[in-house]
Amino acid sequence: MLIAFGLGAMILLALIGAVEVICLLSRKFWRKGAAETVTLSIIPAKGHMDNIEYLVRAAQADLHWLENSRGRLIVLNLGLDEESKNLITEMRGVELLEEEELCPLLQNTLIGQMYSK
Missing domain, CATH: 1.20.5 (Single alpha-helices involved in coiled-coils or other helix-helix interfaces)
Structure with a gap:
């Protein structure tokens, strides 16, 4: 049996x-x-966030499984405290951007995608 x-x-x-x-x-x-695409994942972050590391690692895992895509993970600083900033800057593959840096990045990325075809 x-x-x-x-x-x-x-x-x-x-x-x-x-x-x-x-x-x-x-x-x-x-x-x-299939054409390769660029995927942007943006995490808005403000103040002290106890779960910021979890959020970033979960987003990295999601980006890892996308096929035919180059992923960029951006944490948008809306007033993070120093501890959270330090944690993010120590993580590989994560960009910490200020609010005023986001619009030019999006414009360059989208325009670059439209004209590269």
Whole structure:
């Protein structure tokens, strides 16, 4: 009985693995000719935020799984305290921008995307 249960579990796991491999390969070949995009994730931050590290790491994880996309993670400083600023500047792959720096960045990014095609 135990052997049959173990064999059934192995077959089920093998099927799940095979389906995952097929999905991965199909996504890779289907998107071969798709245009690369730039994805901006902007986190507005103000004051002292106990959960800022969690928010940034969750956004980084989301950007990591995007296909055919270069992701940029921006924390918009709306008056962060020094502790939160220091935490953000120590993290790799995160930009800390002031309010007045955001509009020029968006204009350059969007215009650059429109004319690069």
